[in-house]
Amino acid sequence: MKAAVVYTYGSKIEVVDLELGGVGPNDIRVKIKASGLCHSDVSVQTGSLPFPLPMVLGHEGAGIVTEVGSNVSLTKVGDHVVLSALIHCGNCDNCIKGRPNLCLWGLNTIFGGKNPDGSLRLKDAQGKEVYQFASIGTLAEELICHEKHAVPIPKDVSFEAACLTGCGVLTGMSAVFNRAKVEAGRSVVVIGCGGVGLNVIQSAAAANAGSIIAVDLHQEKLDLAVQFGATAVVNSSKIKDLPATIMEMTGGLGADYVFEVVGVPELVRQGWDSLKIDGTLVVIGVHPSNSESSLPAGQFSTSEKTLMSCLYGTSRPTKDIPLAIHMYQQGKIKLDELITHRFALEDINDAVAKMNSGKDGRGIVVFK
Numbered sequence: 399m400k401a402a403v404v405y406t407y408g409s410k411i412e413v414v415d416l417e418l419g420g421v422g423p424n425d426i427r428v429k430i431k432a433s434g435l436c437h438s439d440v441s442v443q444t445g446s447l448p449f450p451l452p453m454v455l456g457h458e459g460a461g462i463v464t465e466v467g468s469n470v471s472l473t474k475v476g477d478h479v480v481l482s483a484l485i486h487c488g489n490c491d492n493c494i495k496g497r498p499n500l501c502l503w504g505l506n507t508i509f510g511g512k513n514p515d516g517s518l519r520l521k522d523a524q525g526k527e528v529y530q531f532a533s534i535g536t537l538a539e540e541l542i543c544h545e546k547h548a549v550p551i552p553k554d555v556s557f558e559a560a561c562l563t564g565c566g567v568l569t570g571m572s573a574v575f576n577r578a579k580v581e582a583g584r585s586v587v588v589i590g591c592g593g594v595g596l597n598v599i600q601s602a603a604a605a606n607a608g609s610i611i612a613v614d615l616h617q618e619k620l621d622l623a624v625q626f627g628a629t630a631v632v633n634s635s636k637i638k639d640l641p642a643t644i645m646e647m648t649g650g651l652g653a654d655y656v657f658e659v660v661g662v663p664e665l666v667r668q669g670w671d672s673l674k675i676d677g678t679l680v681v682i683g684v685h686p687s688n689s690e691s692s693l694p695a696g697q698f699s700t701s702e703k704t705l706m707s708c709l710y711g712t713s714r715p716t717k718d719i720p721l722a723i724h725m726y727q728q729g730k731i732k733l734d735e736l737i738t739h740r741f742a743l744e745d746i747n748d749a750v751a752k753m754n755s756g757k758d759g760r761g762i763v764v765f766k
């Protein structure tokens with residue numbers, strides 16, 4: 399089977415033939431039908447998110463279960479599933495208190511790129527073992543992963559729409575509903591309107607936010623943002639001072655919530671300065687591991703502003719993926735419109751170039 403593999407940081411992604419190993423007792427085998435491409439995939443390629451190589455990219459996918467291990471109980475052969483990076487044990491303190499995104503067993507699995515049993519499931523033609531991004535690696539025709547990566551979905555939902563709920567939709571939606579808990583009527587600013595930011599916008603709209611200001615460098619994304627519920631837009635390539643602009647647009651008060659969805663350290667400060675007293679800054683963007691942001695410490699004692707770190711949207715995939723699918727089926731959120739480009743696996747480097755141009759919503763790879 400073919401898969402998109404990074405062999406060396408900074409070089410092009412290679413589409414190569416890989417051999418799949420056997421299905422372990424807790425594993426499932428999935429034929430992938432569609433997979434999104436996310437900025438984190440590109441961060442692995444460039445090395446700004448350091449992972450062991452060679453590695454199959456892709457961490458949001460949808461497909462059909464074709465084989466299950468002897469202990470598998472969550473899915474059966476023929477099920478349609480969404481695969482999410484987030485895997486969790488269900489028993490630890492973080493899982494029990496409803497924060498499975500912080501499950502250490504899960505995070506160690508995700509960052510190790512191996513099956514939770516510690517072994518690898520893939521080999522290339524030279525016999526070299528290959529890692530799977532987030533222990534799934536969805537930019538592949540097939541994969542084997544632990545059953546807990548998979549969430550069953552109704553069969554009448556398209557794989558193309560469904561695959562997006564594995565990362566981008568899950569992260570954006572959950573950041574609004576689970577982390578910030580946006581209140582009706584409040585003002586929201588979203589900095590960065592790509593595959594995650596658009597979902598913050600449409601979820602804030604679903605939460606009846608009073609105003610939603612979308613901020614991006616690219617007009618194409620701002621046009622999309624309006625389709626997803628933004629009530630005003632700011633093209634940050636055309637202004638000098640984002641906080642001053644936001645202050646002006648919010649009657650001198652600032653915003654109740656600012657979501658930083660880019661991963662640029664300076665934007666943390668700009669987001670903070672755009673907040674109303676008592677406002678909340680939610681940092682969703684994945685920042686380079688060696689970067690730092692600074693904030694005016696004096697304000698901590700007087701402004702009652704809140705700074706929230708937000709890993710994977712503070713999501714609970716087994717609850718929130720079905721919720722996203724349900725809201726899509728009810729017309730409360732858009733999924734099809736998020737897809738701005740479709741690629742074949744062979745054209746994965748074109749998909750990366752399109753993403754790096756900063757102009758698309760979500761590019762997906764579609765499999766036959």
Ligand SMILES: [Zn+2]
Pocket residue numbers: 436437438439457458565566
């Ligand atoms: Zn992602």
Ligand SMILES: [Zn+2]
Pocket residue numbers: 486487488489490491492493498501502503504
């Ligand atoms: Zn756990």
